[in-house]
Amino acid sequence: MKRIVIFASGSGSNAQRITEYFRERKTAEVVSVYCNNPKAYVAERCRQLQLPFHLFNRHDFYETDAVQKQLEKENPDLIVLAGFLWLLPASFIERYRNRIINVHPALLPAYGGKGMYGANVHKAVIANKEPQSGITIHLVNEEYDKGEILFQGKIEVTEKDTADSLAAKIHELEHRHFPEEIENYLLHSPIVNS
Secondary structure, three states: EEEEEEEEEEOOOHHHHHHHHHHHHOOOEEEEEEOOOOOOOOOHHHHHHOOOOEEOOOHHOOOOOHHHHHHHHOOEEEEOOOOOOOOOHHHHHHOOOOOEEEEEEEOOOOOOOOOOOOOHHHHHHHHOOOEEEEEEEEEOOOOOOOOOOEEEEEEOOOOOHHHHHHHHHHHHHHHHHHHHHHHHHHHHOOOOOO
């Protein structure tokens, strides 16, 4: 069975959805969650799901190989960034090239890059009166939001939308499509299956 490790920084709703999806499907399993935020609600979700949880700080991640050494013990086939906000070190990306997948809450290449996450994205989309927004599921490379696009899902942005209402629509898209696209990549990527 394919092994998935999730990196998260926030509430962890996508981490929970992905974990539950694969517990039902049995095509892969989420083996653990890594988090850089000691206040993130994802820790509580992991406790409820009885899922191993690893908390780390900036020093561990960027100045030592502690996180990578722990990760190697878990031998993941795929690393999933589910609301993880830090740029991955180049050595990390090189070690897991084409085995790291992310979901971004906008239609890349628009509204991507440093600082473009969460409410920042939705506020910018509304301010620019965009008729559509959505999600982009993509591979991760050395630059924020620049990896190969695997899937995009779109929704209409109405005049009544606020950053909060748009965020709710985007979360719904993420929960519907992210687990399926992870599974599709796991089953069909020659890199993961080599």
